[in-house]
Structures are given as C-alpha cells and as structure tokens.
Amino acid sequence: MSFYSEMQEMARELITEFGQAGAVKRVAPPDPVLGGDPVVTSYPATxxxxxxxxxxxxxxxxxAGDVQIYISAVGLSIEPTVGDVVSANGTDYAIVAGDPNKFDGVTNVVFIVQGRVV
Structure with a gap:
C-alpha cells in the first residue's frame, strides 16, 4: 500500500466517523440534435x-453562506468538479471551486470543494 493510499484510507475513516451520507449530482446536457431534458445522475458519497x-x-x-465540503474519494466513481451539485444536510450546494488533492497525480486522497447554496 502506497503512502497516498494510506492517506486516502485515513481520510475515508475520518469522513465516515464525523461525516454523513450525501450525494454528488452531475447534470448531462440534453442531446444537441435530438433535444430533450437534461439527465441528472446521482452518485452516493460520504x-x-x-x-x-x-x-x-x-x-x-x-x-457568506459558502461551505467547504470534504468528500471521501473511496467508492466515488467520479471526480467532483465545478458544475456538479452536492447534496448535504438536505441542502443542494453548487460546486464553485474544487481541489482534488491528487498529490501523486494518480490517487485521489480526498476531494475538497467549495459549495454555494443553489
């Protein structure tokens, strides 16, 4: 196990202990030719x-009102990015800035994003 994998596991443990279940929602735009509604995909997250x-x-x-959201990278199949929405405490927060904390260029240790109430 690499150092960054160990840090990822430590971050997961702390977020699991002190955090909550939430979701990262990604909105795919409608097809440019066929149109339709945007498709929202929800990814469970801690x-x-x-x-x-x-x-x-x-x-x-x-x-004022912005929040810093620490998201465990373990088990999350996407990398939260600007344009995604994070659901926490029954509130939706648009991601306006983010820091993936991929120190070795490979392992996402933890995602830290700035959320703003939608």
Whole structure:
C-alpha cells in the first residue's frame, strides 16, 4: 500500500466517523440534435460540510453562506468538479471551486470543494 493510499484510507475513516451520507449530482446536457431534458445522475458519497471561518469570507471569492465540503474519494466513481451539485444536510450546494488533492497525480486522497447554496 502506497503512502497516498494510506492517506486516502485515513481520510475515508475520518469522513465516515464525523461525516454523513450525501450525494454528488452531475447534470448531462440534453442531446444537441435530438433535444430533450437534461439527465441528472446521482452518485452516493460520504462527506463533511463545514462553514468557512469568518477570516476567509471576503465577499468576492468566498461568500457568506459558502461551505467547504470534504468528500471521501473511496467508492466515488467520479471526480467532483465545478458544475456538479452536492447534496448535504438536505441542502443542494453548487460546486464553485474544487481541489482534488491528487498529490501523486494518480490517487485521489480526498476531494475538497467549495459549495454555494443553489
């Protein structure tokens, strides 16, 4: 087991212990030729939403009400990205920024995203 795999497992344990079940939703746009409705696919995730400390809320990049969401990479088949929506605490948060924490370029240790209420 590599160092980054160990860190991934440690992150999973902490998020599982202190976090909650949630979901990452990805919206696929309608077919450009045939049209139709967008298709929403929901991916179950274990996550921890946390409010930003007041010193980081600057009113431009981080707004009041934004949350930092730690998402376990273990068992998640997608990499959360801008445009996805995270469901936590019964609230939907649009991902406006993210940091995959892929330190070795291969292993996603944990996903840390900035969520904004939709």
């Amino acid at each position: 996550l921890v939403p946390m409010a930003y400390e007041a010193k980081y809320v600057n009113g431009t990049v981080i707004l």
